Amino acid sequence: SQCPNRPGGRLQSSEWPKTCPVPGQLGIVEDPDYPTAVSWDFAPRCMVGEQKENATIPRIHCLFTAADFRNGHGISLVASTTVTSHLLGLGALEDRPDPLAAQKRAARGPAYDIVDVPGKGKGVVANRRIRRGEIIIVDFPAVLIGTHFLTDAAPHHRRRILKQAIKQLPERTRERVNGLTKREGEYEVDSILGQNSNSVVLGDGEIHVGLFTEAARINHSCRPNAYFRFSEERLTMEVGAYRQIETGEEIVMSYVPVTAKHTDRRNYLKENWGFDCKCSLCLASELDVSDSEGRRRRMTELKESVLHARREGFFQDAINMAGEWLMFSEWESLPPLESEFHDTLSELYLLNGDMVNATRHGRMALDEWVKLGSVDDDQLERSRLFLRGLSLPAAQPKVGK
Ligand SMILES: C[S@@+](CC[C@H](N)C(=O)[O-])C[C@H]1O[C@@H](n2cnc3c(N)ncnc32)[C@H](O)[C@@H]1O
Known part of the structure; x- marks a missing residue:
């Protein structure tokens, strides 16, 4: 037929979803015969979002898992069909060779270790001198979730889909996700995502929550020595050094815009992340803070x-x-x-x-x-x-x- 279920071969954007309309019924769809022209590793599970008054078509969110993404790292996308088609159109899920400089960097091995850091749980510490501008971590998302899905789905549906998204990942990646830091007293899946994700923009400017298991070990600092860049076309996050980082120094990024006021930064971290910041600037004297x-x-x-x-x-x-x-x-x-x-x-x-x-x-x-x-x-x-x-x-x- 025109839309065979899970044809063999590589992921293709083809005409999907135009030629293979997504199901129209409300609620979660768990249909192994759901037609798709894309070869995913599990039958996609879809949910029709709430239809806004002025919208002509309701938003449809689906869970897609591609286990061979980036050499078996795997990825689960919980995104609108529009965004997923857009990513496939960009070739974002296809493998491409890294540039030479990136290959050389990879051959040297990681410039950091993940170790316990007093007062902050685990953290990332340089195991050699890192030069300014150097790319320290190249990481891929284990899970990418559209924020529209998070607002459209009822809490129990949301958790069910997100748990499934993690479950469908290849074993190594799934273990890394489940081993991330979490807080007692919260639903596990909410806690993993809440404590460890980064925001990235996909498609037409929609913010997505991305779980990058390596970069998620980087703690916050109001005086960061690293920053991250995200490539939509490669679905890759790179962490780069703002300045030279010495052996033994912790690699830290800012979870808040660095130009926000000191008290606003601290309040934001407390309200949104639930921690009292113990970075070097927060522990510095009042005079140092006011100079900064x-x-x-x-x-x-x-x-x-x-x-x-x-x-x-x-x-x-x-x-x-x-x-x-x-x-x-x-x-x-x-x-x-x-x-x-x-x-x-x-x-x-x-x-x-x-x-x-x-x-x-x-x-x-x-x-x-x-x-x-x-x-x-x-x-x-x-x-x-x-x-x-x-x-x-x-x-x-x-x-x-
Ligand atoms: C993305 S995780 C960073 C890695 C984490 N420390 C771990 O053990 O995997 C964010 C969590 O780390 C801790 N954290 C990060 N930066 C911190 C800081 N500046 N001061 C205190 N705790 C921090 C907080 O518990 C926060 O919720």
């Missing part, structure tokens, strides 16, 4: 001023303020990714008609992107195109004020 607050305030102001000056065409002012912003961010130990900073400066110089500096920063950006060896080559390609564009007559700068 001042620098972060200045960084926020300068960033806004750079954007404003750029919009208004005052490119030289934007360049000067970007330099000042860099100085403050270095003082605060929150430097930007070098590649991104050079990209920005290169563009500003181009707008200002300074081709020499535009090319200089463009080259530095490209060098950094190459060194980074990110699994997502899009930015590298954009930098290459940008540099190529600089040498073409069409790249005449717009004249600023």
Whole structure:
């Protein structure tokens, strides 16, 4: 038939779900003959979400599991059929070879160990010096859940589907998920997700909750030395170093925007995560905290001023303020990714008609992107195109004020 159930072979986006309409009945569907043109490892289980008054079609959420995702790591998606089709269309579930720099990095083995950290449970600690910009962890989601599903599903349905999502994972990944930190007195599945997930954006801007079992061991700090980037096309999370990290130092990320006020950060962590932050900044003196607050305030102001000056065409002012912003961010130990900073400066110089500096920063950006060896080559390609564009007559700068 046109929509055979679980045909053999690789995952294909084909015309699904257009040619294989998802079932229309309300409630959870557990139908082993549910037609799909995609080869999943279990029959998808679907639920029709609440139909909003102005919506023409109700949202349909399904649980899909692909056990061979990333060499047997496996993934369970609890997402709308639209988002799943979108991911298949991007080829996000297909395997592609890593860039050379990423392969070299993998060959060196992990630069960290997962160990007990006083007062915080487990944590990730560097077992060698990590250089600034280096990618420390490359991780894949064990489970990805659309937030619309979380709001549409009744609590008991939600837990049932999420438990099933974990159960259907390959054994090693399932054990890693079940071994994550959890809190007493909460439903296990809620606790695992609540304590360990990261938000990522998929499809048309919908936030999804992702469980990345390795990165989930990273504790919070208001003075992070690492950050994460997520590639939708590769369904991969990368944790990179903000600055040089010494052997024995804990690798920490911020669970809150770093520019939020100190008290707001602490309240957010208490209310949303349920812990009193014991990071180095929270344990520091009042004077240190207030110095740090001042620098972060200045960084926020300068960033806004750079954007404003750029919009208004005052490119030289934007360049000067970007330099000042860099100085403050270095003082605060929150430097930007070098590649991104050079990209920005290169563009500003181009707008200002300074081709020499535009090319200089463009080259530095490209060098950094190459060194980074990110699994997502899009930015590298954009930098290459940008540099190529600089040498073409069409790249005449717009004249600023
Ligand atoms: C994503 S997990 C991090 C890894 C976790 N420590 C473990 O043992 O697997 C988040 C939990 O770690 C603990 N945690 C993370 N950062 C902390 C901090 N700055 N201060 C105190 N506890 C922290 C809290 O219990 C929090 O709910």
